[in-house]
Amino acid sequence: MVYITEELVRRRAEHNECEIFSLEEVSLHQQDIEKIEHIDRWCRDLRILYLQNNLIPRIENLGRLKKLEYLNLALNNIEVIENLEGCESLQKLDLTVNFVGCLSSVESLQHNIHLRELFLVGNPCTEFEGYREYVVTSLPHLKCLDGTEITRSERIRAFQGLVEVKRRVWEQEKEYLRRRAKEKEEAHRKTTGEQERKGSKPGFDGRWYTDINNTVYVQCPGLEENKENQEAAENTKLKMTVPDLEEEQRREEEFWHTPCPFTPESRLEAHRHLEEKRKAKEKEEMKPKTPRTLITAEGRVMNVNEPKLEFSLTEDEENNAIVLDLAVYRHLDTSLIDVDVQPTYVRVQIKGKIFQIVLPAEVQPDSSSAQRSQTTGHLVLTMPRVEGEIKVTKGASRPARVCETGRSSSSEGQNRKGHVPERLEVDPSLHTAPDYANIVPRQRAKEGPLERARTPPAASSSSLSDGFEDDLDVPPLI
Template identity: 40%
Template structure:
């Protein structure tokens, strides 16, 4: 059973900055809610309340919503109209595709003087003789019934024949009540038999298939069971998708602890290996929201998560993580990560022995897996501080 919780209401009130005390419109459709509760205490300023496509069986706990103008309870399990007398501002009431057989229950709406639109399409009561004339005569304040305009002449004619039509309606709904009681017993018996057959099957998929293949009647009990099995199906799909994601999660480290190089998202990148820092340029999608990007800089590797897909690169030299910076271009969307090296002074001499001091790595075809040596390094020009002792290099 799904309940109306404060967390759910706040989630649905994002357009009002998640404030529920001043909320004027609330949509809780398709949530498998079975009971109306709390709303009249939390959201007393509501003018529009949408509760269609749920499993609500009774109209209740709404009498404090004095400002409510539009109530939508279409596609629920409601069997009678009730508890709406104190909704003074109610203008439109939608009860499409419910199970209302007690048509005389609409008489509780006589005091709702502002009510102008009533929709009962798809309810059993719509098949009763003189249905439209009875509703029109009972609720003369209506301007529209089942999305059809009610003319003044129709109202006057319905008033004249109201008593005779009501007698017919009462007899028809009494017959409906008898049929409904028989239906409840029949549906309960079939459900017991089906559950006994399903209990003999071990495979869950086969049990679910047996339910969907079984014949059923159109009634509140069946609609509730259908919602239950729809929920099971959704949970099963979510579990399977989660398992697939867990299965696809790549190994991030070798058995020895060395970080792997990964590029799940297949993003273009360029790495500059300067003498004092690494600079990584990552080709993030231009219109991707920055909230979808996560960066983790560790002493010997950097990891970037883009919409859950990982890019990871390891380094041979340690990084000074406290001074690393991450920036994103507002024009191209590219991510620029600057990572200063930890032991810069110690590496100057070692670097000077190499033929070049710039090594660039790129994901392009021309530069993939290769390095470019650019120029030579003069140790005297680098270490021009008098306090630094520069040892002689041995050829």
């Protein structure tokens, strides 16, 4: 059961800076409210009140709203129009699709002299013969009924047959109330039988509560007879859950396919049924789920795609990098994405859901980058490979080496079986210590570049001009 609380009203008063004492309009629709309360004390200046699509059975606690002009109570469980005499400024009342069967209760609106519009579409009273004439004559200040304007000629004709109209309406109303009493009795009997079948019992407030959450414990009789094994008997109880899954499914189908009258009780029963299903689903979702294995005990990294996103993993040979393109939701805020790049795998957390993939090669996490597309929303991770990684490439074929025996090494390799690796043969007699003094070989017959730089070539007398002096400290011109 949902109550009207101060917190609920303040949440609905955001347009008024959450102040409720000066509130002039408040919407409390679709809140499963079952009772009107506190509104007339907290919001004295209220002019518009929306309470449609709730479970309100009575109109009450609204008499202090002197400034109230529009009251919407459509889609509720109201059966009688009452307790609106204090709403002096009421101009429009909407009671569409309720259960108003006591048409004579309309006369309680005679004190609301400013009432101009009234909606009773979808109520049982609208099926009465003479319904419109009765309302028109009972509320002479009304201008519009069920969205149709009341003309002067219609009002005159209604007053001419007033006595006959009232008599017919009262007879139909008595018949309806008699039928309604039977429906209430049948609904009460059905509710009592249902609660007894479920093994429930009434509490101090008259409501029914289920024993031990529909759980039955069965003991082993042999252990109970032995006094020494009483404790063992307690530990050997068999826990059984009722009803079974198939039985529950059968009852669910029976509940929705069994015809029932359209009454406040049936509407309330359907709401209770949906509420129980919702709570059971929430309870099931609140159970701790088994954590998904991301890395096994042996250290093996698993591929996981909990958000079920499309992705592509490619290799950029030109930049020696691995590129991961993850199709993240376009309108997802980037703050809800967490990226963790490891040398051998990548883990992306999207709104608490894990995406993890093993990389085909080792990468550099520190040099990796993450970018988000502004048009598609995709997440692109660029991860450079680790430097020094050996990659198998197809090189040019080298000529076969010739050994001292004169046979080709390639021909020997072809004759060998099992692909035994070839050993390098070295002559021990040719092994000498390296000569560090002659690292750069120089040919004495022909001068090397260092010698040429240090000793310039002798110039011929014919090519030198008169007065030329050769300076050895100046390097030669090339």
